[in-house]
Amino acid sequence: MTLLRLEEVTRTVNLIDAPPLTILSGVNLVVSVGDRISIVGRSGSGKSTLLNMLGLLDTPTTGEMFFDDKPVQSLSANARDRARGRDIGFIFQQFNLLQGRTALENVMTPLLYADGRQFWQRSKIAMEMLERVGLASRATAMPDKLSGGEQQRVAIARSLVRGPRLILADEPTGALDLETGASVMQLLDEVATASGAALVTITHDPAIAELASTHFRLDHGLLTPSGVAVEAVPA
Structure with missing residues (x-):
């Protein structure tokens, strides 16, 4: 089942006193249920713009x-927001945890915008997700009391707590050491597999890219299929 499909997508921005800048050029991509996709690109290649596009932010x-066979351009901003909150989970390099909130409160945050059972049982659901990532004992800890790997696992739990069908991971191990990064990616894959979610990882690290089953290279706004043996590129 196809979740997301891009056909000859371009993204151009207008500049003052300069010609328009084309950031994405003719991008074609299909993301289906259960896919594991990696996209490798240098700084300035259009990774952030593509991530925003995949996440219905642009x-x-x-x-x-x-998205779900519905043309995204025909959806209102509110409809895109609802689809993003319900079906898409984001994981970022810098974790973006709320300071002054416990691990449990951070994981609960997306459920504040849910309805029905997810809203009324948000504390229970969030705790169950912390248990899945092995952090139930750290539920009351503040972010500054958590290690980098623990913070990333809280971020993973938060991104998955509403059961998204598409997970977008933006340099998810960039702030971690090699061993912790590998364990985090294994955890992310296990949790995504258990929920049946598709996982798209945008990275500059070839070791992380190789963990996916389908590989792409983004270069100057052009997205092309790539083998697993990709060379390291600057972040």
């Missing part, structure tokens, strides 16, 4: 983009 300048 829309194409030209081309077609479909």
